[in-house]
Amino acid sequence: MDTVYFDNAATTRVDERVMEAMLPYFTQQYGNANSAHQLGRMSKVAIEDAREEIAQLIGAEPSEIIFTSGGTESDNAIIKGTIAATRKKEIITSPIEHHAVIHPSESLKLQGIRITYLQPDSDGTIQPEQVAEAISDDTAIVSLMHVNNEIGSVNPVKEIAEVCRERKVVFHSDTVQSVGKIPVNLKELSLDALSISAHKIYGPKGIGVLYVKNGTPWIPWLQGGSQERRRRGGTSNVAGIAGLTAAIRLAVNEMDQHRELFSHLRETTVSELKKRFGDRFQINGPQTGGVPNILNIGFITEDERGLDGEMLLLNLDIDGVCVSNGSACTSGAMEPSHVLQGIGVPEPIARSSIRVSFGKQNSVEDVQFFVDKLERILERMMVAAS
Numbered sequence: 357m358d359t360v361y362f363d364n365a366a367t368t369r370v371d372e373r374v375m376e377a378m379l380p381y382f383t384q385q386y387g388n389a390n391s392a393h394q395l396g397r398m399s400k401v402a403i404e405d406a407r408e409e410i411a412q413l414i415g416a417e418p419s420e421i422i423f424t425s426g427g428t429e430s431d432n433a434i435i436k437g438t439i440a441a442t443r444k445k446e447i448i449t450s451p452i453e454h455h456a457v458i459h460p461s462e463s464l465k466l467q468g469i470r471i472t473y474l475q476p477d478s479d480g481t482i483q484p485e486q487v488a489e490a491i492s493d494d495t496a497i498v499s500l501m502h503v504n505n506e507i508g509s510v511n512p513v514k515e516i517a518e519v520c521r522e523r524k525v526v527f528h529s530d531t532v533q534s535v536g537k538i539p540v541n542l543k544e545l546s547l548d549a550l551s552i553s554a555h556k557i558y559g560p561k562g563i564g565v566l567y568v569k570n571g572t573p574w575i576p577w578l579q580g581g582s583q584e585r586r587r588r589g590g591t592s593n594v595a596g597i598a599g600l601t602a603a604i605r606l607a608v609n610e611m612d613q614h615r616e617l618f619s620h621l622r623e624t625t626v627s628e629l630k631k632r633f634g635d636r637f638q639i640n641g642p643q644t645g646g647v648p649n650i651l652n653i654g655f656i657t658e659d660e661r662g663l664d665g666e667m668l669l670l671n672l673d674i675d676g677v678c679v680s681n682g683s684a685c686t687s688g689a690m691e692p693s694h695v696l697q698g699i700g701v702p703e704p705i706a707r708s709s710i711r712v713s714f715g716k717q718n719s720v721e722d723v724q725f726f727v728d729k730l731e732r733i734l735e736r737m738m739v740a741a742s
């Protein structure tokens with residue numbers, strides 16, 4: 357074994373079956389779906405079949421499915437398009453959302469839009485009562501993610517959706533990390549909008565879905581040709597759409613089986629960490645009740661300064677382990693993850709933290725490999741730090 361890939365919340369390896377579903381659209385059925393000829397019509401049919409299948413898999417109407425270039429575009433489109441359509445002045449969100457939600461929201465401040473950030477608890481969840489209290493006559497949209505990509509926390513989106521529906525405010529949830537991990541059925545959840553990305557579920561990069569419930573006040577954001585019933589211009593990514601559809605189908609159908617594997621991997625990892633590090637490590641975010649495929653851990657040193665998480669990541673990489681730490685480079689310096697800061701993890705621990713995210717190709721042997729490497733690296737680093 358040369359490398360262990362534990363960064364599946366960043367992206368995943370494309371499933372062979374997904375790849376196979378895409379192949380015909382590169383060299384055989386390559387028509388532009390907007391073309392009137394036979395090759396074009398074949399692409400059009402493929403896209404509409406895909407739309408129907410995805411709608412069915414998430415409990416939506418086909419007319420509510422818009423193909424986009426992925427999670428980032430879907431998040432941008434719903435936030436900017438709802439602000440434009442409602443002409444209201446407030447966005448309600450949280451400080452631990454993905455940057456694909458936070459940054460477009462922040463950019464709207466230039467146009468006089470106000471952002472209200474709800475404070476999550478230390479587990480990383482927002483309660484429906486907080487949303488009820490925050491909504492005003494000025495609120496255009498509430499955007500709160502279903503599953504957090506760094507700590508795996510799960511928001512009570514069904515209850516939040518009910519609050520928003522009562523107050524007639526658009527509710528969007530970024531479901532990029534929940535589709536295929538926990539049930540996402542719109543007949544149950546009644547969201548107004550959600551975002552999906554294929555590459556987080558063993559599909560290709562650069563393709564995703566924005567679901568917008570019929571009747572939601574929303575103006576298309578990316579304009580051009582008449583694709584997607586004028587709701588998203590740009591030549592349709594037919595191969596991507598075929599891959600996305602296969603990826604969602606497989607993720608939904610095989611969800612229970614993967615969940616069992618992830619729970620087993622997580623339990624093994626935590627018990628190995630306890631055995632080796634005792635109380636020198638902590639789990640950031642939910643101890644229980646989160647998705648099992650994401651495990652965020654921080655290390656506690658005897659002095660107050662904490663470990664250098666960048667160095668830890670680098671050392672793991674040299675040893676063939678791919679994990680991540682969610683830190684961002686702002687003005688030349690590394691800032692610890694905004695999510696860990698947002699749930700109140702002390703800065704020295706946030707700096708020393710890493711996110712382990714399991715995928716369906718991982719095994720218990722991978723966990724053993726990882727904890728062995730980690731133990732040796734941490735011993736070296738903790739000696740050097742003291």
Ligand SMILES: *Cc1c(COP(=O)(O)O)cnc(C)c1O
Nearest residue numbers: 426427428454456505532533553
């Ligand atoms: C990865 C991710 C995104 C961005 O999706 P892309 O398809 O890479 O643009 C958005 N939200 C969450 C929660 C993610 O994990």
